[in-house]
Amino acid sequence: MTQSLTMNTSASFANELTPTVATLATMADLCVKILQHITAGEVRQVFPLSDELRSVRARLSDQLAKRLELLKDFKPSTNLELRQLEQLKLGVGIVGKFDQVHDQWVKVLDEPDKERLADASVDQWHIILEKRLPRGWDRRRDLLVVYGEVPSNLKTTILERFLDRVLVYQPFDHESAEHFASNTDLSVGDDAKPNQITQNIVVVRKISDFKSQFPFNNPPELILELSGPCPPSGKHIEEAKEEIKSLVLIASVSRNTIKTFGPRWFQQGLQNLPAIANSQSLADFRDSFKGLPMIMVSPGPSLDKNIQALKQAKGRAILIAPVQSMRRLHAEGIYPDFYMVIDPLDLTSEPHAFIDLQSIKPYQALIVGGSCHPNVVSAPFARKYVFGSASSSSWLTDLFGDEQVNTAGTSVAVTGMNIGLSWRCNPIILVGQDLAFTDGLQYAGRKQAGTDAAGLFELDGYHGGKVKTSYGYKVAHYEFEMIAERVLNSGKNISIINATEGGACIKGFTQKPLHAVIEELPENDGIVRKIIQSKIDEFENFPFENRIKTGKSNIRLILNQVDRLSLSAKICRQLTLKLQRKVSNQQLLKLGKEEQRVRHNLKSLDFLSLIVQEEIKHITQSLQSQSTMAENLEVSIKFFDTIIEACTLTKKGLESSLSQM
Numbered sequence: 001m002t003q004s005l006t007m008n009t010s011a012s013f014a015n016e017l018t019p020t021v022a023t024l025a026t027m028a029d030l031c032v033k034i035l036q037h038i039t040a041g042e043v044r045q046v047f048p049l050s051d052e053l054r055s056v057r058a059r060l061s062d063q064l065a066k067r068l069e070l071l072k073d074f075k076p077s078t079n080l081e082l083r084q085l086e087q088l089k090l091g092v093g094i095v096g097k098f099d100q101v102h103d104q105w106v107k108v109l110d111e112p113d114k115e116r117l118a119d120a121s122v123d124q125w126h127i128i129l130e131k132r133l134p135r136g137w138d139r140r141r142d143l144l145v146v147y148g149e150v151p152s153n154l155k156t157t158i159l160e161r162f163l164d165r166v167l168v169y170q171p172f173d174h175e176s177a178e179h180f181a182s183n184t185d186l187s188v189g190d191d192a193k194p195n196q197i198t199q200n201i202v203v204v205r206k207i208s209d210f211k212s213q214f215p216f217n218n219p220p221e222l223i224l225e226l227s228g229p230c231p232p233s234g235k236h237i238e239e240a241k242e243e244i245k246s247l248v249l250i251a252s253v254s255r256n257t258i259k260t261f262g263p264r265w266f267q268q269g270l271q272n273l274p275a276i277a278n279s280q281s282l283a284d285f286r287d288s289f290k291g292l293p294m295i296m297v298s299p300g301p302s303l304d305k306n307i308q309a310l311k312q313a314k315g316r317a318i319l320i321a322p323v324q325s326m327r328r329l330h331a332e333g334i335y336p337d338f339y340m341v342i343d344p345l346d347l348t349s350e351p352h353a354f355i356d357l358q359s360i361k362p363y364q365a366l367i368v369g370g371s372c373h374p375n376v377v378s379a380p381f382a383r384k385y386v387f388g389s390a391s392s393s394s395w396l397t398d399l400f401g402d403e404q405v406n407t408a409g410t411s412v413a414v415t416g417m418n419i420g421l422s423w424r425c426n427p428i429i430l431v432g433q434d435l436a437f438t439d440g441l442q443y444a445g446r447k448q449a450g451t452d453a454a455g456l457f458e459l460d461g462y463h464g465g466k467v468k469t470s471y472g473y474k475v476a477h478y479e480f481e482m483i484a485e486r487v488l489n490s491g492k493n494i495s496i497i498n499a500t501e502g503g504a505c506i507k508g509f510t511q512k513p514l515h516a517v518i519e520e521l522p523e524n525d526g527i528v529r530k531i532i533q534s535k536i537d538e539f540e541n542f543p544f545e546n547r548i549k550t551g552k553s554n555i556r557l558i559l560n561q562v563d564r565l566s567l568s569a570k571i572c573r574q575l576t577l578k579l580q581r582k583v584s585n586q587q588l589l590k591l592g593k594e595e596q597r598v599r600h601n602l603k604s605l606d607f608l609s610l611i612v613q614e615e616i617k618h619i620t621q622s623l624q625s626q627s628t629m630a631e632n633l634e635v636s637i638k639f640f641d642t643i644i645e646a647c648t649l650t651k652k653g654l655e656s657s658l659s660q661m
Contacts, residue, residue, distance in 0.1 A: 021084045024091030027056050031098035038105050047126050050102075051139055051161055058138035058221070099135070106131050118151055118229035125157035134222050140164045143220040145244065148231035150201070158201065165220065167213060168203045169240045171232050208485065210243045219251030246478045253410050253475050261344050262610035265371035268344065269396045270653030273555070274660040275377045275384070276370055276396060277548045280539060282387040283403035287424055288531055293317035293521050294425035296416045297336060299325040300434030302462075302502030306514040307332050310431060315529055316521045318425060320367075322412040323347055323376075324354045325432065335361050337532055339381070340419075342412045346373040355379055363536060367419070369407075370396035383539045395607035399554040400547055411476040417483055427495035429517055434503025435459070435477045436467040459504040462511065467504050477504055484508020548661050555658050558605070559651060565601035566647035568594055573640040580633050598643065605650075612646045 030053040037045040076082040109127045112120045120128070144158070144166045158166055195203040202213050223244065231237065295317045297303070297310065303325070311334055313319065319336035321329060324347075326339060339355075341347065347354045357380060366381040370393035377384070387405050388394035394404055405422050409415040413433055420428040436459060457474045461467040469477065485508060487494050498509035499517050575591040578584075602608065 021087050021091065023056060023059055024088060024095070027053060028091050028094040030056065031094055035098060035101060038101070043109070044123065044126070047130060047161065050130060051133070051137075054133060054135060054137040055139055058136045058141070114227075118149070120151070120153060122153045122156050122160070125154045126161070128226070129157065129161060129224075132224055132226070134224070137222055137224070141218065141220055142222040142224070143167065143244075145169065145223060145225045145240070146228050147225065147237050147240065148228035150203075150228055154228065155201065164200045166201045167210070167244075168201065168228075169232065169236070170203055170205060171207075171236045172205050207239055207243050210240070210247060211482070219248050223248070246474070249471070250410070250475050250478060253472070264344050265393065266607070266610040267653070268374055269371040269393055270650075270657060271374045272370055272372070272377045273396065273399070273551070273654075273657035275374070276386050276400065277551045277661050278544055279368075279384040279386040280542055281397065281400070281402035282367060282385045282405050282407075282419070284385070284538075285423055285535070288535065289318055290424040291426055292524070292528060292531070293427055293429065294420045294423070295319050295429045295431055296413060296420065296433070297321040297325050297329065297334075298413050298430070298432040298434075298500075299328060300432040300500065300503055301437075302434050302500050303328060303432030305501055306431065306499070307334070309515040309518060310334055312515075312518050313521065315526065316518070316524055317429070318420075318423075318528060318532075320416055320420070322416070323366075324412075326354055326359075327356050330356060330359045335364055337363070338365050338367050338385075340367045340412050340416050341372050341376050342369045342407075342409075342415050343376075344372060346375045348373075348375045348379060363532065365535075369393050383536065399558070400551045401554075409476070409479055411472065411479070414476050414479045414483070417480065421483070421487070421494070426493075427497055427517075429497045429499050429514075430506075430509065431499050431514055433480075433498065433500045433506075435473045435480075435506070436461075436469040436503040462498070462500060462502050462505050469504060473504075477506065480506045481508055552658060552661055555654050559654055559658075561601065561605055562647050562651050562654070565598065565605060566644055566651070568597040568601060569640045569643040569647070572598055573637060573644070576633050576636050576640065580630070583629060598640070602643065608646055608650065611649070612642055 030049055034046055034049050034053065037043075037049070074085070076085055106127075109131065110124075111127050111131065112124050139162055142165065144163050146154070146166065146168045148170065150158075150168050195205075204210055204213060225241070227237075293316065295310070295313055297319060299322065307328070310329075311332070314334070318338070319334075320338040320340060321336040323339045323341050325336075329336060343352075345352050348357060355376065360380055362382050364381060365383040365385060366379060367385045367387070368377055370386050370388050386397060386402070387407050388397035388402065397404070406418050407415045407422075409418055413430075417428065417430075437456070456468045456470055458466045459469050459474065459477055484496060484506065487496055488508060496509050497517055498506050498511050499514040501513055505511070572591060572594045575587055575594065579587050579591065
């Protein structure tokens with residue numbers, strides 16, 4: 001995002017001051033009410049208020065003390081800000097005192113022994129939850145996992161506390177399965193499918209069913225795990241915990257990546273429009289390589305072991321590689337047919353100079369995401385094939401009428417695997433896909449260590465034992481195993497082989513040495529070279545003038561939509577300013593109708609969320625925290641200013657690209 005939409009530290013604190021004080025005031029009021037019930041011995045009345053307090057607390061993204069520490073250097077510029085800062089300190093003091101009293105109170109509450117959980121009353125289950133629910137628990141967002149039985153009293157407690165996301169894990173081979181089904185009102189049925197008991201309680205019988213039940217678009221911040229009466233074996237519980245951990249990891253990586261790189265994706269995408277206009281869509285390949293072998297050559301340390309064998313594959317298989325492999329492969333005289341990029345960074349210059357601009361051969365092509373760095377998109381490849389991922393650049397390729405290809409994945413290797421499947425290649429072979437730090441190294445042909453091994457994850461090794469891996473590699477590893485499961489369940493006779501000969505084992509992939517795989521590849525009578533040449537000829541004769549014409553037409557339509565959104569936001573801003581001077585029911589009615597137009601137009605331009613999602617989220621939370629009309633109007637102006645500025649930036653970028661096409 002440009003500097004104009006990036007708030008400086010002081011301004012950011014000033015904008016957060018009012019909603020933070022409002023939230024703290026609500027929390028302080030709840031604290032007082034809860035303490036009154038505790039003093040009166042009214043235990044049952046504490047629980048709903050306690051959960052409400054947890055939800056309010058979850059609205060604050062940082063710990064209150066940390067927020068106050070950040071605000072200590074904030075200089076109030078008005079009497080109102082000075083008073084609010086004092087209120088903030090007072091609120092923190094009240095909440096801190098409450099936490100001490102509440103902690104002491106829950107310690108003296110009696111809960112049943114583990115052996116008597118089956119007979120626990122509703123009140124006792126409430127006490128168990130009160131002792132274990134974290135302070136920042138959000139009942140709508142966070143996840144409760146129960147291992148084993150869910151007695152009817154626990155179900156009642158869950159419903160009374162309005163917990164929205166509850167997973168019950170009861171494996172099929174658990175010895176108490178019949179007891180579970182007959183002694184609770186959570187009927188699990190006879191099949192392996194998850195059973196929706198209520199809108200918020202799901203019984204899962206297989207580890208693989210966690211995927212279908214887990215909401216990837218909204219991962220929980222907190223997870224509470226409980227063991228019910230007669231829980232499954234420790235092995236089952238550990239497997240479930242590992243699965244949930246992986247699912248949360250993937251969902252969080254996806255969400256955080258969009259949050260971190262959204263503004264960059266948007267800016268780079270605008271700059272790339274002229275280059276995209278002169279590229280072919282990845283979808284144009286369709287079934288060109290159907291039934292042909294494909295080798296995905298990644299740059300892991302194990303690539304050094306079998307790079308010589310890889311030379312024998314040229315012409316017998318489609319060779320595709322992340323650009324991170326380029327220098328190592330070219331040093332050995334290996335020139336893949338396709339290179340791939342999904343990374344938003346500039347990979348042509350230090351410190352990430354993976355692309356050797358001088359060594360690219362005329363027959364090599366680049367497969368590139370539409371929102372990658374402009375220096376990468378403009379690299380001197382004779383042919384470029386662009387694609388749009390759902391999270392970052394599908395709106396760019398939609399402008400040119402491109403059919404979307406399934407490239408879903410958090411890493412370029414996973415994306416390449418999905419592309420191979422969409423091309424219907426067979427077999428698909430992984431090389432250099434360590435997904436781990438082999439001898440402390442991250443890349444083949446490099447001596448520097450990948451990262452400090454302390455605190456990393458562990459995975460099963462290709463050759464047995466355990467290997468160290470990182471946050472990102474673990475996510476990619478999990479995605480590869482999901483792909484393998486999908487291939488297996490498809491019923492199609494597709495062979496997927498891991499010929500890395502090092503790093504992590506990937507379940508579902510056949511492990512085989514690369515030289516043995518290459519020996520089994522058919523000669524193909526030069527068919528791979530012929531098809532590659534046909535794609536070169538097709539590119540040289542492609543009607544790019546039609547593609548450019550389509551792009552220009554759609555960009556003009558988008559510009560009209562941006563103008564409409566900007567105009568509505570400006571009208572809303574003017575009406576809000578008038579209301580600040582004098583409240584009028586007629587003006588309020590006009591503002592309400594015009595604001596509906598703003599939100600409707602903003603929805604139709606959903607790609608704008610890449611640059612304004614965090615600002616709008618913060619402003620929306622602020623609006624919900626205001627208690628007076630004046631405060632509401634002040635925050636509304638910030639909302640409309642954000643939309644207007646985003647429209648101005650978007651229009652400028654689109655018009656610039658249009659002039660270059």
